Amino acid sequence: MVNPGTAIRLEKAGYAVYGMDYEGYGKSSGLQAYISTFDNVVNDCSDFFIDICESLSSGSFLCLKAIVESDNWRFASDEMVKPDENVNYQEEFITNSHGLKLFTCKWVPKRDEPKALIFICHGYAMECSITMSSTAIRFVKEGYAVYGIDYQGHGKSSGLHGYIEDFDSIVHDCSVHFSSICENEENKGKMRFLVGESMGGAVALLLHKKMPDYWHGAVLVAPMCKIADEMKPPAAVTYVLRGVSRLVPTWKSFNLTQDIIDLAFKRLLRGKP
Structure with a gap:
């Protein structure tokens, strides 16, 4: 799909x-x-x-x-949600322990009581309300309630975009938000599952490790937990980059002046591949 x-x-x-x-x-x-x-x-x-x-x-x-049937979709605050009479989509901003505003959202059944809770962890430089919406809606159609959060520096949350100062703080933000939802009166007793994609797979694993008896299971989709040995740069390059990241952690390696989508997609002239 x-x-x-x-x-x-x-x-x-x-x-x-x-x-x-x-x-x-x-x-x-x-x-x-x-x-x-x-x-x-x-x-x-x-x-x-x-x-x-x-x-x-x-x-x-x-x-x-490719044809995108835009008329068959509705937009809510810039994200796309496929219309479905049984899906209730809501957004909310919360404040973490460092005073940053974090974007959160949820997809829940309108009429039926959810049979379990699913918490989604998105990948690096991504967010939950757009890229994870189709996955969330399919879960809701199966009877689950789905919750997401944009990490600090990601999506609609506060912070320097794409910059992760401390990975533990991301895990902590997710843990606090997700557990607060689980402890709501209407959710007590419901099973709790994590779904992590790419870097979100690592987040989900660390959340489970943090409270192994709290979660009933986790689904990992292409989890970014380790860089394959054949993909690692030479040790000297790694050493230099680590030093640079300590001295100037927010320094841009590349100064992009064009839209990233324009850079990512190329048009081929006929006869000149």
């Missing part, structure tokens, strides 16, 4: 995005999550995307486009 938060952001940047559920995934036919051969998945995508490119190409650009 295509992440609608990502698609909508690309559409706002002037792109159109096509998505496809592989066989056995999402709304496509086939045994759920079963891949008979990986080549079939690649061939299906290749045929579909090439058909789109050939039918929509124009001028000197090779276009890969």
Whole structure:
């Protein structure tokens, strides 16, 4: 399933995005999550995307486009939430122990009593209300209440964007907020689960380690817990960078003057790959 938060952001940047559920995934036919051969998945995508490119190409650009049905979505304070009569979405700012304002949000069933609580931990330089909204809504449709928080320096929370002075403070903020929700009268006795994606996987693991008997389980999605040995820079480079980070921790390694989306996506001139 295509992440609608990502698609909508690309559409706002002037792109159109096509998505496809592989066989056995999402709304496509086939045994759920079963891949008979990986080549079939690649061939299906290749045929579909090439058909789109050939039918929509124009001028000197090779276009890969996707349709985003904006009329089928509603926006609440800049984030996209797929309309559903049983999903109640709310936002709130809280203040942490350092006086920073942190953005929080929740997706809860409107009519039914949630059967359990799910707390989502987003990745580095991400946030919870847009990129995690489709995941949260699917959980609510299954009967769960879902809660999220933007870490300090992330999303709509206060702090220098992308800067993490102390990882323990992020874990502490999440622990305080999540446990306060669990201790609300209406939530007492309900099972509690963590869902962490990328760096959020590390946050979820540390939350569980902090109170191992408190949480009933955790789901880790591509958790960023360790840098693979083959991905590590040379030891000398690591030593220098650690020294620089201690001396000038907020120094920008790169001074970006353009929009990050414009830098991340390139247009290919036909015949000049």
